[in-house]
Amino acid sequence: xxxxxxxxxxxxxxxxxxxxxxxxxxxxxxxxxxxxxxxxxxxxxxxxxxxxxxxxxxxxxxxxxxxxxxxxxxxxxxxxxxxxxxxxxxxxxxxxxxxxxxxxxxxxxxxxxxxxxxxxxxxxxxxxxxxxxxxxxxxxxxxxxxxxxxxxxxxxxxxxxxxxxxxxxxxxxxxxxxxxxxxxxxxxxxxxxxxxxxxxxxxxxxxxxxxxxxxxxxxxxxxxxxxxxxxxxxxxxxxxxxxxxxxxxxxxxxxxxxxxxxxxxxxxxxxxxxxxxxxxxxxxxxxxxxxxxxxxxxxxxxxxxxxxxxxxxxxxxxxxxxxxxxxxxxxxxxxxxxxxxxxxxxxxxxxxxxxxxxxxxxxxxxxxxxxxxxxxxxxxxxxxxxx
Amino acid sequence: xxxxxxxxxxxxxxxxxxxxxxxxxxxxxxxxxxxxxxxxxxxxxxxxxxxxxxxxxxxxxxxxxxxxxxxxxxxxxxxxxxxxxxxxxxxxxxxxxxxxxxxxxxxxxxxxxxxxxxxxxxxxxxxxxxxxxxxxxxxxxxxxxxxxxxxxxxxxxxxxxxxxxxxxxxxxxxxxxxxxxxxxxxxxxxxxxxxxxxxxxxxxxxxxxxxxxxxxxxxxxxxxxxxxxxxxxxxxxxxxxxxxxxxxxxxxxxxxxxxxxxxxxxxxxxxxxxxxxxxxxxxxxxxxxxxxxxxxxxxxxxxxxxxxxxxxxxxxxxxxxxxxxxxxxxxxxxxxxxxxxxxxxxxxxxxxxxxxxxxxxxxxxxxxxxxxxxxxxxxxxxxxxxx
Numbered sequence: 001x002x003x004x005x006x007x008x009x010x011x012x013x014x015x016x017x018x019x020x021x022x023x024x025x026x027x028x029x030x031x032x033x034x035x036x037x038x039x040x041x042x043x044x045x046x047x048x049x050x051x052x053x054x055x056x057x058x059x060x061x062x063x064x065x066x067x068x069x070x071x072x073x074x075x076x077x078x079x080x081x082x083x084x085x086x087x088x089x090x091x092x093x094x095x096x097x098x099x100x101x102x103x104x105x106x107x108x109x110x111x112x113x114x115x116x117x118x119x120x121x122x123x124x125x126x127x128x129x130x131x132x133x134x135x136x137x138x139x140x141x142x143x144x145x146x147x148x149x150x151x152x153x154x155x156x157x158x159x160x161x162x163x164x165x166x167x168x169x170x171x172x173x174x175x176x177x178x179x180x181x182x183x184x185x186x187x188x189x190x191x192x193x194x195x196x197x198x199x200x201x202x203x204x205x206x207x208x209x210x211x212x213x214x215x216x217x218x219x220x221x222x223x224x225x226x227x228x229x230x231x232x233x234x235x236x237x238x239x240x241x242x243x244x245x246x247x248x249x250x251x252x253x254x255x256x257x258x259x260x261x262x263x264x265x266x267x268x269x270x271x272x273x274x275x276x277x278x279x280x281x282x283x284x285x286x287x288x289x290x291x292x293x294x295x296x297x298x299x300x301x302x303x304x305x306x307x308x309x310x311x312x313x314x315x316x317x318x319x320x321x322x323x324x325x326x327x328x329x330x331x332x333x334x335x336x337x338x339x340x341x342x343x344x345x346x347x348x349x350x351x352x353x354x355x356x357x358x359x360x361x362x363x364x365x366x367x368x369x370x371x372x373x374x375x376x377x378x379x380x381x382x383x384x385x386x387x
Numbered sequence: 388x389x390x391x392x393x394x395x396x397x398x399x400x401x402x403x404x405x406x407x408x409x410x411x412x413x414x415x416x417x418x419x420x421x422x423x424x425x426x427x428x429x430x431x432x433x434x435x436x437x438x439x440x441x442x443x444x445x446x447x448x449x450x451x452x453x454x455x456x457x458x459x460x461x462x463x464x465x466x467x468x469x470x471x472x473x474x475x476x477x478x479x480x481x482x483x484x485x486x487x488x489x490x491x492x493x494x495x496x497x498x499x500x501x502x503x504x505x506x507x508x509x510x511x512x513x514x515x516x517x518x519x520x521x522x523x524x525x526x527x528x529x530x531x532x533x534x535x536x537x538x539x540x541x542x543x544x545x546x547x548x549x550x551x552x553x554x555x556x557x558x559x560x561x562x563x564x565x566x567x568x569x570x571x572x573x574x575x576x577x578x579x580x581x582x583x584x585x586x587x588x589x590x591x592x593x594x595x596x597x598x599x600x601x602x603x604x605x606x607x608x609x610x611x612x613x614x615x616x617x618x619x620x621x622x623x624x625x626x627x628x629x630x631x632x633x634x635x636x637x638x639x640x641x642x643x644x645x646x647x648x649x650x651x652x653x654x655x656x657x658x659x660x661x662x663x664x665x666x667x668x669x670x671x672x673x674x675x676x677x678x679x680x681x682x683x684x685x686x687x688x689x690x691x692x693x694x695x696x697x698x699x700x701x702x703x704x705x706x707x708x709x710x711x712x713x714x715x716x717x718x719x720x721x722x723x724x725x726x727x728x729x730x731x732x733x734x735x736x737x738x739x740x741x742x743x744x745x746x747x748x749x750x751x752x753x754x755x756x757x758x759x760x761x762x763x764x765x766x767x768x769x770x771x772x773x774x
Contacts, residue, residue, distance in 0.1 A: 094522045099604060120602050125544050126537050130604040131518035131611070135481045135702045136569060145570035147697035150513050150641060157512050160641045160696070182523060182613070183532035183773055209697065215507050217486060217517040218605020224518070225697040226569070254537060254547045309547070310534035310596065310612040311773065315522045386570055386698065 001066060002232035002376055003197070005046050007085045014232065015069045017081055024077045025068060034060040047090040047196075047233065051177035051316035055193045058177065062237050086141075086231035089199075090175065092134040093317035095227070096307055097171075097203060099128040100298035104326035107338045112211075124251060127298035127306050129320075132203070133224035137319070140231045140378045146360060146385040147225040149209030162385035163206035165343070166358040169324040170271050170334030170366055172293055172375075173201035174300050175233050176318035183311040188259040191301045194314055198239070198265070199230040200366045200378045201321045207337055207357070229319070232376025242266040242370040246299040253302065256309060263301035267293035267370045269325055271334065276361030277351045285365055286350050289339060291327035293368075360384045388453060389619035389763055390584070392433050394472045401619065402456045404468055411464045412455060421447040434477040434583075434620065438564035438703035442580045445564065449624050473528075473618035476586075477562065479521040480704035482614070483694055484558075484590060486515040487685035491713035494725045499598075511638060514685035514693050516707075519590070520611035524706070527618045527765045533747060533772040534612040536596030549772035550593035552730070553745040556711040557658050557721030557753055559680055559762075560588035561687050562620050563705035570698040575646040578691045581701055585626070585652070586617040587753045587765045588708045594724055594744070616706070619763025629653040629757040633686040640689070643696060650688035654680035654757045656712055658721065663748030664738045672752055673737050676726060678714035680755075747771045 001015045011022040022042040025031055031042050036057040041049035050061065068074055099105055102119070105128075109118025122128065138144075146166055150158040177196040180186050186194060203223060210222025246264040269292065274285035298306075303320060324334040333339045336357050340346055346354035358364070362382045368375035388402045398409040409429040412418055418429050423444040428436035437448065455461055486492055489506070492515075496505025509515065525531075533553055537545040564583040567573050573581060590610060597609025633651040656679065659672035685693075690707060711721040720726045723744050727733055733741035745751070749769050755762035 094520050096607075122545070122599055122602065126600060128600070128604055130607050131520055133481050133518055133699060134521070135705070136699050138569070145698055148572070149697050157638055158509070158641070160643050182525070183770075185535070185773075206697070212509055213513060213515070214603070214605075215509065216601070216605070217515055218601075218603070220483075220517050221693070221697040221699070224694075224699040251544055254545070256547050306608070307611075310536050310593070310608040311532055312520060312523050312608070312611040318522070383570075386572075 001062065001069070001238055002234050003047055003089060004086050004232045004376070005089045007087050009079065010045055011042060011047065012079070012084065013065050014081055018069055019079050019081045019084065020065060020069055020077055021079060028077065030068060031064060034064055037061060048317050051090060051175070051196055054178045058196060058235065059237060062235055086139060088137065088139045089231060089233050090317050092137045092319050093315040095132045095134040095137060096129050096320040097132045097323060098298065098303050098321060099323040100296050100303065101323055101326050102297040103328050104324040104334060104338065107326060107333065111337065111342045125253065127303050129307065130218045132227060136224055137227045137229060140228055140376065142228060142380060143383045144204055144226045144228070144380045145383045147206050147209065148385055149206060149221050150212055151208040152212045158212055163208055164357070165207035166382065167205045167207050167336045168271065168364050169203035169205055170269055170289065171201040171203050171321040171324060172267065172368070173199040173229055173319050173321050174304070175199060176314055176320070177316050178314065179316065180308060180314040182313040185311060186305060186308040186314065188257060188301055188305040191304045194304060195236050195300065197233045197235040198375060199233055200368050200375050202228040202364065202366055202378050202380060203321060204228065228378045228380045230376030230378050234373065234375050238373050239265055239370055244294050247295050247297055249297070257302045257305060259301055261301065263299035264294045264296065265370070267368050269293055270367045272365040272367065273349065273355065274363040275349055275351055275353055275359065277353065278349065279363070281351060283350050285363070288347055289331060289333055291325055291332040291334065293325055296322055296325060358382050388449065388456070388625055389621050390434055390476060391473050391619045391763070392476045394474050396466065397432055398429060398434065399466070399471065400452050401468055405456055406466050406468045406471065407452060407456055407464050408466060415464065417455060418451060421451055424448060433475070435704050438477060438562070438583055441565045445583060445622065446624060449622055473526060475524065475526045476618060476620050477704050479524045479706050480702040482519045482521040482524060483516050483707040484519045484710065485685065485690050485708060486710040487683050487690065488710055488713050489684040490715050491711040491721060491725065494713060494720065498724065498729045512640065514690050516694065517605045519614060523611055524614045524616060527615055527763065529615060529767060530770045531591055531613045531615070531767045532770045534593050534596065535772055536593060536608050537599055538595040539599045545599055550595055551744065552594035553769065554592045554594050554723045555658065555751050556590035556592055557656055557676065558588040558590050558708040558711060559654065559755070560586040560616055560706050560708050562586060563701055564703050565701065566703065567695060567701040569700040572698060573692060573695040573701065575644060575688055575692040578688045581691060582623050582687065584620045584622040585762060586620055587755050587762050589615040589751065589753055589765050589767060590708060591615065615765045615767045617763030617765050621760065621762050625760050626652055626757055631681050634682050634684055636684070644689045644692060646688055648688065650686035651681045651683065652757070654755050656680055657754045659752040659754065660736065660742065661750040662736055662738055662740055662746065664740065665736065666750070668738060670737050672750070675734055676718060676720055678712055678719040678721065680712055683709055683712060745769050
């Protein structure tokens with residue numbers, strides 16, 4: 001059961017191929033007696049008022065929606081999923097991106113700082129993270145224009161040109177609800193009050209722009225041109241039976257980052273690529289990577305607690321990304337810079353072409369599933385750079 | 388003439404000690420014929436609808452407000468500035484922080500990487516910058532709680548404790564209006580369409596938290612606990628006669644960052660500090676630094692164009708900070724880590740105490756002025772860490 005927002009219909013909930021209109025359900029009085037649910041929240045354009053309402057409301061709403069979807073006498077509330085035109089499911093408040101896959105961080109360390117210890121000394125002590133641009137988060141299906149930027153050249157200064165190393169990052173995004181007070185950290189035992197659900201997230205990255213700009217204050221324009229998320233938000237309640245203990249952490253993290261609660265999510269993730277010529281020839285998108293989310297080194301609970309450990313407050317609509325999810329084996333990496341090992345080992349596509357980084361016309365699709373629960377896909381096609 | 392937002396009265400405009408209520412002026416029909424001004428915009432709780440309306444509306448509105456303030460027959464529209472309870476003047480969309488003072492960047496390079504070239508090789512080629520947390524931007528007067536965080540210790544892992552190196556950063560913030568399209572850079576000749584005005588900005592920084600976390604993705608929790616801005620926004624139109632050509636740039640920047648238009652702002656800036664004991668003894672805040680904004684290496688125009696050079700879009704309410712403004716001489720630095728040279732040369736306060744970094748009870752005030760134009764101050768007092 002996933003939530004989304006349609007341009008015309010407002011909020012909708014899907015389970016399988018049945019899609020329930022929340023506005024219509026509210027108008028029919030079917031959501032009246034959910035404790036704490038503001039009457040306007042299910043009638044809103046986005047999930048934000050529901051996100052603001054908090055944990056007990058979410059649980060009540062999910063369970064009511066399940067009951068409505070199970071009944072057969074509400075056809076007037078249902079629409080065909082194919083008729084939807086989905087917008088961003090929520091207005092993003094702040095967007096933070098983590099860097100919490102040990103395989104990804106190790107791969108990047110090897111690629112960018114060869115001959116040195118790939119993991120920096122702080123990496124196992126805190127979930128490294130930074131803020132990204134909330135205003136350029138776009139919904140699945142939005143085309144992504146190849147960005148220009150300042151990139152290093154052989155000698156002299158940098159050149160302002162279209163990126164030649166356009167990449168993806170396969171991530172899971174956590175949708176935050178409720179508020180916390182400025183100055184008051186959210187303890188790890190209370191993160192469940194703020195984790196509404198998950199989306200898939202593609203943190204498009206221009207590696208050459210990023211490489212030139214990122215010292216000493218981190219990535220900015222190599223990332224800020226677009227970040228795509230699923231149109232569908234999967235409530236964490238749907239994934240309870242897929243929560244596992246997180247991976248063993250050595251050294252043990254600081255006490256405020258420890259919990260007995262299982263917060264790793266056993267979620268299968270896949271990256272598919274379709275070139276323009278594959279599309280023209282009717283060749284189905286090719287899977288280029290598959291991995292699992294459960295061995296992310298820092299769990300989504302540790303990430304949320306860390307993010308507020310200095311007293312930073314949360315707002316409904318905050319979003320944080322897991323960081324690129326890469327597995328330990330070849331073929332399980334969540335980015336092309338890893339899959340092609342810095343461009344040295346191109347991938348073969350079914351149309352006979354090869355890929356190191358993305359080309360114009362390429363369409364990338366991220367998929368995720370846990371048992372029967374499917375996360376909304378994220379897809380986007382690369383448009384040529386603006387002239 | 389500065390704009391602010393009062394909790395009860397809505398938008399107000401001050402010139403000297405006269406404060407005009409925009410909502411009352413609109414109700415009296417005095418703002419009806421300003422081309423393009425949506426009727427609800429002057430009645431809103433914040434500046435955002437005015438920011439959305441765009442450059443020509445701003446110019447029309449400023450000039451009407453000047454005319455109203457000059458007349459003597461509108462006493463019913465005026466309130467005493469002392470009765471105001473000001474909130475954030477606008478809801479912040481995205482917040483980007485630059486690092487554009489060459490003196491500051493050089494000082495920090497010397498302090499943090501002694502024995503190496505203090506400016507990294509990209510610094511003179513692009514305005515280095517990163518995203519900060521919009522949700523913890525607070526209005527002048529809001530107390531700031533000393534943050535906790537993971538800090539390096541002598542040996543072994545880091546310790547989670549209250550910062551011992553709490554600092555300020557003296558900055559000027561640019562308030563952005565209008566929208567730009569995703570995928571379309573804003574050329575440097577059109578930045579004037581998006582620069583609504585300026586605030587002063589204190590980018591509170593916990594240097595020990597920042598030092599431990601910032602590699603390789605930049606600052607996060609060392610900054611995200613609070614950023615203070617003026618309650619008053621000064622329109623750039625008020626500062627037209629204080630615009631100067633920017634400093635000479637060698638090497639010359641990329642063509643897209645060049646302009647003949649003068650975009651450096653001749654603005655005097657001051658930092659004042661009042662300890663708790665000074666306050667108790669009735670000793671006035673002591674000036675600890677003074678500098679000028681005009682020699683910022685990268686101008687606010689170059690910053691805006693750079694920020695969108697990859698196609699990132701702008702939204703009304705975006706805010707960007709100049710980065711710490713430091714001058715070339717001792718006593719003109721915009722942070723305590725520079726003023727006390729990494730804690731080695733404490734400052735003497737008039738109550739007989741000394742300062743390297745901030746202590747609980749300290750109140751910091753940032754002031755700015757250009758001729759008769761005064762920018763709203765930014766002040767904040769340090770509260771002890773949460774227990």
